[in-house]
Amino acid sequence: MIYFDNGSTSHPKAPGVADAVRDIIERGCFNINRGGYAGAYEVSELVFGAREKVARLFGGASGREVAFTSGVTMSLNVALKGLLRRGDRVVVTQMEHNAVLRPLAQLRAMGVEVETARCFADGRLDLDDMDAKITARTRLAVMTHASNVCGVILPVREVGAICRARGARLLVDCAQTAGVLPISMRRDNIDILAFSGHKGLLATQGIGGLVLSQELAAEIVPLVSGGTGSYSDAADMPTELPDRLEAGTLNIPGIAALSAALDYIEETGIAAIRAREAALLKRLTDGVNSISGVRIAGTDNLADKIAVAALDFAGMDNASVAARLDEEFGIMTRCGLHCAPNAHRTLGTYPRGAVRCSLGYFNTEAEIDLLAVALKQIVKGR
Ligand SMILES: Cc1ncc(COP(=O)(O)O)c(C=O)c1O
Incomplete structure (x- = not known):
């Protein structure tokens, strides 16, 4: 086949991924931030290490600025629905996946203005049109890093520079490029990066995340709220990452898989x-x-x-x-x-x-x- x-x-996944999942389940797939025993601390270290590896891969500031989710679809929903409010303007491209388009269709019905920058018939972004559509009123530009249909790579760095100049934020869907293209959030002017673990990162389904600054995370109204194992006496979600965007139990086998896959990608x-x-x-x-x-x-x-x-x-x-x-x-x-x-x-x-x-x-x-x-x-x- x-x-x-x-x-x-x-397919196949990175060498070491299957062993990592088996190993954590056999050794004790305990929850982090909740149990006061050695096994739980070991898992905390694994999760901390995985955050650091993600931050390294994407040129993020630190592992604390990595929030795990079930994948890029969830990450995009968290970022879009948490940031955008009635009257905000957002710009996308013609290459977007439904993971961007459908949350935005819901937001449009709630009063968010959505504009679409043109792409040429060969898939490339018309940067002049993007430039014209990102105005002082634009809150956010959202773009895929590469098309999942034709593979064209979009000029993230250039769009990010335009956003910086106009005071807008840039959210990048790295579903197709994480683990495949060099990415640096700093160099590429990316404010929020969304990724899945199971595509180019060669790990399992059900794990992915968001990378963003603490300051920006504080602006996001959490889509999901619940227990974090921290500040348990507070009625509201913690303001700092990663807890702000990680309510409930994490996918620990998925994080073990991702961690092993990231080792392989770093070595390769x-x-x-x-x-x-x-x-x-x-x-x-x-x-x-x-x-x-x-x-x-x-x-x-x-x-x-x-x-x-x-x-x-x-x-x-x-x-x-x-x-x-x-x-x-x-x-x-x-x-x-x-x-x-x-x-x-x-x-x-x-x-x-x-x-x-x-x-x-x-x-x-x-x-x-x-x-x-x-x-x-x-x-x-x-
Ligand atoms: C460009 C793009 N965005 C988002 C997604 C959604 O990814 P996931 O199903 O891992 O959330 C995909 C998956 O095909 C994709 O290609």
Whole structure:
């Protein structure tokens, strides 16, 4: 079986992840901040260490500014619903995932103004339009770091600089880029970073988080409130991170998985991961471009892309192509609209959708070559 659906979730996970989960469960998967015994302190250290690793990976100030959540969808909901109030203005791009669009649709119904900056037909952001739409009235810009449909990388640093100049904040959805591209919150002018552990970070589902400053966290009205194991006599949620955004029991097995995966990523190096995935994307692109009847939607400048390719077939239904890839060749892809309808509208693949091949660090050249063979046969028999 060949797995090209890493944009959905990574497979396989990083070496060490399965052992880390087994190990914590066998040793004692105790809660932190609640138990006064050695086992609980050990788990606290593991969680503290994981926060530090996340902060290091993203150039955050400190591990205390990392709040764990169930994933990027929850992180985006916490940030958007906690920050935005009636009358606030927010700017997004045409490449956003429903994890951004749907919370904003709810907020729009409550009086938040949502504006959309244009992307070109190849997926790249029209920075002039973004510049024009971020005004002194804009509270927040929200953008994906890279499109989960066509892989185009958006100019986060430039948008962040515009936000800084106008007094707006920048929230970045790093679902597709965490563990895949170098990211530095300081250098890239990111105020709030949302991530999931199970995609490029090579850990398990159900763990992710937010990285943001203490000052900004104090402005967020917590979406979820409850026990934190701290300030138990207070009626309100603590003002400081991470407790402010971490009500209830944490996903300790998920944090153990993330911690082990982050060790692997640190040892391997983001530069090596990026180089490997770029080489695989080049091979896939060359292979697909040699076949008539199929095109790759979005920019063909590979330096501007993560290892995602949306295949658009002339006169063929993408769902049946994906089904044939799976049934006849054992190649797993994802068809349809990929939870990002506006991205497909922009790329000219709406409403039919596309067959997305999203590569991972563990894919091989031989697997890519098999895809080309399979596509040739499918297109020939059209
Ligand atoms: C760009 C983008 N944002 C958000 C998400 C949501 O991620 P999760 O399901 O891990 O919360 C995804 C997942 O596909 C994504 O690609």
